[in-house]
Amino acid sequence: MSPQTKAVISVPMTPAGIQPVAVLTRRRIIVAALNIVTYLFLLAWLAQILGAQGWSGIDVALFACFAIAAPWSVLGVWNALIGLWLLHGRKNARALVAPFAQEGDKQTPLTTRTAIVMTVRNEDPARAYARLETVMRTLGETGEGNAFSYFILSDTDADEVGVQEEAFFAGLKARYPSLAVRFFYRRRTSNEGYKAGNLRDFCNRWGQDYDFMLPLDADSLMSGDTIVRMVRMGQAFPKLGILQSLVVGAPATSGFARVFQFGMRHGMRPYTMGSAWWAGDCGPFWGHNALVRIAPFRDHCDLPLLPGKPPLGGQILSHDQVEAVLMRRAGFECRVLPEESGSYEDNPPTLLEFTRRDLRWCQGNMQYWALIGMKGLKPMSRFQLLWAIMMFIGVPAFTAIIALGALKPLDGEDMARFPAGSALGFYGLFLAMYLAPKLVGFLDIALTPHALKRYGGALPFAGGALFELCFSFLLGAATTLRTALFMMGLLFGHSVIWSGQARDAHALSYTTAARGLWPQMAFGLFLYATALVLAPAVILWSLPLTLGYVLAIPFAVATSAPGFGRFLARTGLCAIPEDLAPPPILTQLNATVGPADDHLQRKLETA
Secondary structure (H helix, E strand, C coil), X not given: CCHHHHHXXXXXXXXXXXXXXXXXXXXXXXXXXXXXXXXXXXXXXXXXXXXXXXXXHHHXXXXXXXXXXXXXXXXXXXXXXXXXXXXXXXXCXXXXXXXXXXXXXXXXXXXXXXXXXXXXXXXXXXXXXXXXXXXXXXXXXXXXXXXXXXXXXXXXXXXXXHHHHHHHHHHHHHHCHHHHHHEEEEECCCCCCHHHHHHHHHHHHHHHHCCEEEEECCCCEECHHHHHHHHHHHHHCCCEEEEXXXXXXXXXXXXXXXXXXXXXXXXXXXXXXXXXXXXXXXXXXXXXXXXXXHHHHHHHCCCXXXXXXXXXXXXXXXXXXXXXXXXXHCCCEEEEEEEEEEEEECCCCCHHHHHHHHHHHHHHHHHHHXXXXXXXXXXXXXXXXXXXXXXXXXXXXXXXXXXXXXXXXXXCCCHHHCCHHHHHHHHHHHHHHHHHHHHHHHHHHHHCCCHHHHCCCHHHHHHHHHHHHHHHHHHHHHHHHHHHHHHHHHCCCCCCCXXXXXXXXXXXXXXXXXXXXXXXXXXXXXHHHHHHHHCCHHHHHHHHHHHHHHCHHHHHXXXXXXXXXXXXXXHCCCCCHHXXXXXXXXXXXXXHCCCCCHHHHHHHHCC
8 A cells, every 4th residue: 555545544534534624624713713803803993983982881782782793794704705705716616615516416326215204284285295296296207216205294283284184195196196105194193392303203103214314394395306416415425414405495476585585595605605615514404405314313313302491491493403413423424515406495475474484493593502512512513503593692682782872872972072984984894794695695696607697687686686685674674673572582481383384475464564563663763763862863874774673564564465576576676597487396386286275374374
């Protein structure tokens, strides 16, 4: 054996042999240094502004809140910029970030068995079964359909919905009699653990018959080609435990969902590429549209029961990130495939549905405090849990900054000596950081050859980007206050109800919107009244961050209106490529899905 061969063999690799450990360590040190330096620079700048005339109590509170809120934005900036550098500054970004992906491009026959698992709970069966049937059809077209079986795992506790689920399942088996032995439906009578418990029950009952499972939510959709590619990657690397696809929003008739997913898509693409570059083998798991190796998941990813009572104790609600860190602790890699490749989901159709989903995530992520100290976790895994917490912990701090800013004139400082120019520059930089992932995503499209054509051209794309940026400021104000209030409620035992979601477009009345959003309007009016008395000039420059409070109710109603969705579709504003040239899987879905059940939709909306 030559010295060169010995050197190669002695290089420590990640568990699946995908990358040298030293490469990821070096990248993580670089990212940590960039974030720490940026964070300290921002704190020093803010300290110079606030301490120009000495420190008041309001100054100290503002500084502390910014110190809590800033890390999430700082890392978002660097993830996006690193992603942009990879996409446009390196020749083969995928090879640097996801070297395992090349195995999916080979025409390797599938020798493993995979269960396509759709979990449902009080969902509209028509839309869920249409998506599963479309996945099944496209898998059949790959020529590898025999390697897959299909499961509907129901946690439905509404009998009316359960009867419909059984009827749709019977219809599915009747339409495909030759495949009936590979269709399964199971409705649990007890819902311990919610979705995580549902998947645990599947693994215990059927897991020994399959190598992989691919969990789908009721709104998930994946093309057969994408699934087969992911299974080939899993086959090639036996220590690859979880492979998460990059999920993008599917075309929507809801105007709210259409605008939201336009921005989300561009914010996620460079961000995910950048984060995957340094997260590597400790990647994320989003709970759906991912390939999961069943044996280690069953043996090592059982969720602990948290001490104490709900909402922060008991069963873990946001299970996916916990399962990812447990999988990594067991010696298996968790990776993300950071490219748009036929993996879709539906986004919430209204502002109220969006906030309902956000609050579920918030409560689940706050439970991670009890898990950061778990024995045996990798340092990156602990950071992963901490970062999931920081996603929400900065929200009340950010909200407090806005309230304290309105009260700043009360601290008795001489406003003529206040460093207004420096403060304005800091404020502008903060807004740019807030928008950075989306701005970088828009730039990515502009720099990618022929990408603008997929969006209908440069002018429609620019119009959509500008419209979405305005939308995002209004959305941010409307949602952050509700999350902040909810987090305070968690301390007093308030909790969300885990039930079905209304996923189809529907209009909100002013009464319904006001019932959920009146605190935002009240908070906005308080801010403006305070500023009008103390410092009227504050009102104008604060509009990007505060206008959404007073407009929350009409914003929710307007963006849910059917006419708004039709206007966007007619003008092409905020269109995504799939709107203009639908891929085959979306064409098949549109041909499969039946009319929405309006009665069931109303029940889900008011649940």
